[in-house]
Amino acid sequence: MTSQQPLDPHALGRVHFIGMGGAGMSAVARLLLARGVPVSGSDAKDSAGLRELEGLGATVFVGQDASNVSGAATVVVSTAIRESNPELAAARAAGLRVLHRSEALAAAMHGRHVIAVAGTHGKTTTSSMTAVALRTAGLDPSWAIGAFVADLGANAGFGDGDWFVAEADESDGSFMAYHPRIAVVTNVEPDHLDHYGSAEAFHRAFDEFSDTVREGGTLVACVDDPGAARLARRRRELGAAVLTYGTDGSADVHVSQVRPAGTGATCRLSFPAGEGRREVELALAVPGAHNVADAAAAFAAGLAAGGDPELLLAGLGQFHGSARRFDLKGEEGSVRVFDDYAHHPTEVAAALGAARDVAQGHRVLAVFQPHLYSRTREFAEPFCRALELADLACVTDVFGAREQPEPGITGATITGHARDARVVSTPTMQEAVAAVVERAEPGDVVMTVGAGDVTALGPQLLAALARR
Structure with a gap:
């Protein structure tokens, strides 16, 4: 996957999604519709998600056929779509622009400051928490997340603010597409070796991802994770801005006193404030030390985006989880x-x-x-x-x-x-x-x-x- 600059969404013409009913594809389709881009799409089976997109203005096809791409200028696919798919084959034969889902998402984000959340674990929760916290802080972000988030009402939405929060999937290397202003890396623990082939290649991919951060942007990284901590050191050696979080005493956003609290959890957060540091209590409605870590990541990203600390904490406390996460x-x-x-x-x-x-x-x-x-x-x-x-x-x-x-x-x-x-x-x-x-x-x-x-x-x- 290349890291070329994102396209302007209004230059895409009509966009056709192959497999539009999936969580990731439907999120991008929803965003392009919100930006006034004409959208069509197909899926093998009908679903409530397809009908919801139809209600938003998309042309929907149940079943996949070469004729469905007629009139489209751009076709969007995921890694799961094979070259033998009749719609993709027709798009190739007609010389249509074919984009990976991540490239279409990058186009949907065009003109916004991107917060891209990556990592082997915790991407969905951290990106969900970040979007909820920024919204509570009055920054009205846009978002695209790989699961339905009850506190946001959808897996994707377009706000009026300057920030766009995106879950950045490393599974196939497609997270190179976003050129974020803020990149969050929760951890770098080798996975998806069927794609990367080796742990070394997996780590190199995260190096490349961090290098896509825009000039003057910030890397937010978990200092408790060896892979993310190595990434933070590397970026600092290159002179880039880095904000770390975690329970290690060196963390910029330091987490301590993590305790269970019924179906939630509490902790103390210490963070840079002016010339000194400030310490606050964070109370979450979701349980587990991993959710505390994800909340610290979201808080650090919110600080980097200019959010008010008190309002960010309030938003994190109101977060009730995303689909399929506890x-x-x-x-x-x-x-x-x-x-x-x-x-x-x-x-x-x-x-x-x-x-x-x-x-x-x-x-x-x-x-x-x-x-x-x-x-x-x-x-x-x-x-x-x-x-x-x-x-x-x-x-x-x-x-x-x-x-x-x-x-x-x-x-x-x-x-x-x-x-x-x-x-x-x-x-x-x-x-x-x-x-x-x-x-x-x-x-x-x-x-x-x-x-x-x-x-x-x-x-x-x-x-x-x-x-x-």
């Missing part, structure tokens, strides 16, 4: 069921740690669906160690997503590293539901965890709990 699905028989998108060992450990805080001495039961065969193979033992934070973790078969099955790589690849009966193999969802429902007691917290279709399991668990 998302409460319901309660039955005093057993609460949450869903979380965690799909890397570090994320799984953070989600289960937050569940421990919320359970307040009761047990944590989890259903984990591994995502991608390559990731399961690469991180099998770290996944098992993370899952041992639960009292019972049921591991299902792998959700392959874009990958073909690998011989011998299953959920049992993870459970083979188990040291006791806390982490068990339940290949099917039905087996996992039965195992959890048999063990669940009043006060327990149940987590469905993973980036695949395990998210649909919440209602089944609640129904099974109700039938007991």
